[in-house]
Amino acid sequence: MEANVSKVDLVVRARAVVTGNSYGDIAVYEPGFIAIKDGKIIDVGDASTDYPYRGKEFHSFPNHVIFPGFINAHTHSPMVLFRGLADDLPLKEWLENHIWPLEGKLVNPEFVYEGSLIGIAEMALCGVTFFSDMYFAMEMVAEAARKVGIKAQIGEGILEFPTPTSPTVEHAFERTINLIEKFLNDDSIFPMVAPHAPYTTSEETLKRSLELSSKYGVPIHIHLAEEKWELEKFLNEKNRSSIKYLDDLGFFSNRNVIAAHVNWLDESDYEILAKNNVGVAHNPRSNMKLATGICPVPRLLDIGVSVGLGTDGASSNNRLSVLGEAQTASLLHKIANKEPTFVSAKQAFLMATLLGAKAVKMEHRIGSLEKGKDADFILVNFERPHLYPCFDYISHLIYAVKDSDIEYVYVNGKPVVFEGKLVNVDLKELKSISDKYIEKISKS
Numbered sequence: 318m319e320a321n322v323s324k325v326d327l328v329v330r331a332r333a334v335v336t337g338n339s340y341g342d343i344a345v346y347e348p349g350f351i352a353i354k355d356g357k358i359i360d361v362g363d364a365s366t367d368y369p370y371r372g373k374e375f376h377s378f379p380n381h382v383i384f385p386g387f388i389n390a391h392t393h394s395p396m397v398l399f400r401g402l403a404d405d406l407p408l409k410e411w412l413e414n415h416i417w418p419l420e421g422k423l424v425n426p427e428f429v430y431e432g433s434l435i436g437i438a439e440m441a442l443c444g445v446t447f448f449s450d451m452y453f454a455m456e457m458v459a460e461a462a463r464k465v466g467i468k469a470q471i472g473e474g475i476l477e478f479p480t481p482t483s484p485t486v487e488h489a490f491e492r493t494i495n496l497i498e499k500f501l502n503d504d505s506i507f508p509m510v511a512p513h514a515p516y517t518t519s520e521e522t523l524k525r526s527l528e529l530s531s532k533y534g535v536p537i538h539i540h541l542a543e544e545k546w547e548l549e550k551f552l553n554e555k556n557r558s559s560i561k562y563l564d565d566l567g568f569f570s571n572r573n574v575i576a577a578h579v580n581w582l583d584e585s586d587y588e589i590l591a592k593n594n595v596g597v598a599h600n601p602r603s604n605m606k607l608a609t610g611i612c613p614v615p616r617l618l619d620i621g622v623s624v625g626l627g628t629d630g631a632s633s634n635n636r637l638s639v640l641g642e643a644q645t646a647s648l649l650h651k652i653a654n655k656e657p658t659f660v661s662a663k664q665a666f667l668m669a670t671l672l673g674a675k676a677v678k679m680e681h682r683i684g685s686l687e688k689g690k691d692a693d694f695i696l697v698n699f700e701r702p703h704l705y706p707c708f709d710y711i712s713h714l715i716y717a718v719k720d721s722d723i724e725y726v727y728v729n730g731k732p733v734v735f736e737g738k739l740v741n742v743d744l745k746e747l748k749s750i751s752d753k754y755i756e757k758i759s760k761s
């Protein structure tokens with residue numbers, strides 16, 4: 318072997334490699350390669366000339382374009398088992414008359430494992446390599462994520478009233494601490510503190526969440542300003558918005574908060590979010606379906622807020638495709654503002670990748686294909702009639718690619734989806750889970 322050639326575990330060569338980078342630019346290498354060792358990216362670059370790496374394995378994809386894996390910044394993966402139930406209702410009625418009663422009857426650790434296994438399998442097939450999830454019995458979501466082979470950020474939902482797994486708020490905190498201590502040094506499961514929302518938790522619970530977040534150095538994930546009534550309630554009762562209320566509690570002070578939705582803001586809230594590095598998870602399809610509101614994404618991006626994309630649960634979306642969210646976000650903000658330059662293809666792509674990683678406080682590990690980061694990436698087949706002709710890979714990704722064009726997904730340099738099929742999960746297992754819950758739910 319030549320003296321200047323380094324040995325790595327895997328070299329992947331493709332028609333192109335497209336990634337955002339830490340300078341805020343987009344890099345396109347055509348053809349491109351990625352060199353991987355111990356699950357990390359050793360180098361990424363132009364493959365039209367010789368590159369100084371030789372892999373124990375070599376994967377070549379002349380028809381496929383590599384992008385960073387997508388990041389789902391807000392979801393409740395076990396809720397796939399409620400997919401398609403109680404559509405076309407307002408959020409409050411949907412939750413109080415349908416979802417919460419069903420959860421009370423059905424949700425236990427087995428439900429969480431089985432539901433999240435389907436949800437995570439769906440996400441992997443849509444190119445998601447990392448998701449941030451808030452629900453109950455979250456150690457089961459961790460187990461399902463490990464089985465499928467993608468990364469998860471998990472928080473046990475903390476509410477002031479009894480939940481399927483915690484009769485008291487004290488118990489929810491105990492479960493949270495157990496989860497944090499179990500996964501604090503894990504390489505693919507990342508714990509967080511998850512107080513549900515400012516209107517379902519007390520001041521004391523919010524302060525205690527902050528203390529835990531600071532003590533362990535883990536993020537807080539919270540639903541925030543999803544509906545208009547939340548803003549109105551806080552303005553009426555506390556004479557300030559829910560965002561200002563949290564700010565006054567010092568809730569954002571450790572700069573480690575992920576806020577889902579953020580649709581209803583007071584004028585002073587913009588600065589609070591930007592100043593405190595609050596990550597925003599924008600969930601366009603869930604918000605459109607429940608008609609809860611529109612996150613002011615163009616203005617937030619303008620003032621430097623990291624806005625990522627979330628699918629929310631599959632009972633209010635009803636898909637877990639981050640590409641679908643990116644495509645929707647781009648169209649939604651154009652029509653909502655009658656401004657076709659808003660949320661460009663490039664911005665939507667970055668929201669699905671690097672900005673999403675920033676929003677969930679993981680940009681040191683994921684979100685772009687750069688030296689030292691995790692080798693988490695997807696390959697999209699561009700030799701398809703609906704992608705002809707192609708002048709710009711990112712334009713096609715946001716306006717023309719379908720989820721089914723994502724044929725390979727790698728996490729830590731190992732395939733979890735190969736030739737369009739899950740590597741670690743048998744589809745028959747997912748089908749039998751689905752059959753079981755059709756029966757259970759129709760009887761309940």
Ligand SMILES: [Zn+2]
Nearest residue numbers: 540577629630
């Ligand atoms: Zn949610």
